[in-house]
Amino acid sequence: MFHFFRRERAKVVYSSDYIYGLPTAGDHQTFDLMKYKKIKDQLVKEKVLKRYNILRPDLCPYEDLKLVHTEAYLKSLQDPLHVSKLLRLTDVDLLYNSILEYYRAVTGGTLLATAYALKWNVPTFNLGGGYHHAHPDKAEGFCLINDVAIAIQKFRNLHRVQRFMIIDLDYHQGNGNLLFFKDDPDVYTFSMHADCWVEIDRDHNKDILLSSGIKDDEYMLILKRELTNTCRFFKPEAVFYIAGSDPYEKDTLADMKISRKGMLERNLYVFAKVRKHKIPLIILAGGGYGKHSWEIYYDFISYCLKNNLSSIKINDDEFLY
Numbered sequence: 411m412f413h414f415f416r417r418e419r420a421k422v423v424y425s426s427d428y429i430y431g432l433p434t435a436g437d438h439q440t441f442d443l444m445k446y447k448k449i450k451d452q453l454v455k456e457k458v459l460k461r462y463n464i465l466r467p468d469l470c471p472y473e474d475l476k477l478v479h480t481e482a483y484l485k486s487l488q489d490p491l492h493v494s495k496l497l498r499l500t501d502v503d504l505l506y507n508s509i510l511e512y513y514r515a516v517t518g519g520t521l522l523a524t525a526y527a528l529k530w531n532v533p534t535f536n537l538g539g540g541y542h543h544a545h546p547d548k549a550e551g552f553c554l555i556n557d558v559a560i561a562i563q564k565f566r567n568l569h570r571v572q573r574f575m576i577i578d579l580d581y582h583q584g585n586g587n588l589l590f591f592k593d594d595p596d597v598y599t600f601s602m603h604a605d606c607w608v609e610i611d612r613d614h615n616k617d618i619l620l621s622s623g624i625k626d627d628e629y630m631l632i633l634k635r636e637l638t639n640t641c642r643f644f645k646p647e648a649v650f651y652i653a654g655s656d657p658y659e660k661d662t663l664a665d666m667k668i669s670r671k672g673m674l675e676r677n678l679y680v681f682a683k684v685r686k687h688k689i690p691l692i693i694l695a696g697g698g699y700g701k702h703s704w705e706i707y708y709d710f711i712s713y714c715l716k717n718n719l720s721s722i723k724i725n726d727d728e729f730l731y
């Protein structure tokens with residue numbers, strides 16, 4: 411069965427603050443610091459994205475950070491030595507202001523993307539975000555601030571939307587989100603990964619451990635089957651998609667074997683699956699390492715800006731939803 415959609419456009423959130431503040435030395439070096447600027451520049455160069463059409467976020471206000479994080483933890487992020495240890499930096503200087511500013515900028519981007527997607531029901535990409543390992547009182551895996559949890563808490567408080575699904579296809583498990591929402595039946599966390607950080611089994615999560623080295627066909631089969639099963643009984647009012655690029659075969663940190671074509675197929679499948687029912691969709695970059703990583707998120711956004719999104723088809727014959 412093929413599903414067709416009416417014409418729709420997508421939006422992109424980006425700020426030049428996204429490239430300031432990130433340190434250039436340390437364990438994270440395989441992360442291409444310029445990848446989101448590269449994506450934005452390429453889209454602008456090809457004239458598929460107009461500069462004036464880019465949504466520019468403000469820094470996430472301190473009050474919003476407190477929706478998820480403890481005061482003591484936020485205070486600890488003001489100590490440059492502490493932050494340097496968290497990020498395993500080899501160069502310690504007074505970087506903390508700019509590092510925290512970087513996370514506040516990208517979190518502000520996730521908030522803006524969420525506001526836009528909810529108000530206009532237009533799929534909205536943040537050129538960054540998806541810090542799914544961060545906890546209320548501690549950082550993990552280079553994630554200092556949990557942008558998705560903050561966005562969910564903020565828009566719930568505004569009584570806009572109560573029921574969310576987080577679809578997380580980063581190579582690494584979204585353990586921060588899983589733990590934060592573990593007692594919350596209105597937030598479903600769906601994560602497919604080869605790197606599991608915590609094991610929890612509740613009614614409102616699905617954690618699927620994949621073998622490393624998995625290839626396109628098997629990956630897509632599992633994704634279609636599991637996501638279709640999940641969508642059968644959990645009906646979200648909005649979806650966050652953490653579209654991590656690290657399952658890509660050229661990723662320098664991870665070891666899955668998904669081709670560039672397979673990554674686009676995966677991303678478009680999730681897109682079409684959510685938009686089939688016109689559910690507001692917020693898309694975040696998640697992880698992805700090495701100099702080819704930018705191509706994956708670029709392909710996804712580029713496709714969504716160049717094509718009539720109502721023409722994206724998914725074949726769910728075997729997984730009727």
Ligand SMILES: [Zn+2]
Pocket residue numbers: 580581582654656696697698
């Ligand atoms: Zn990752």
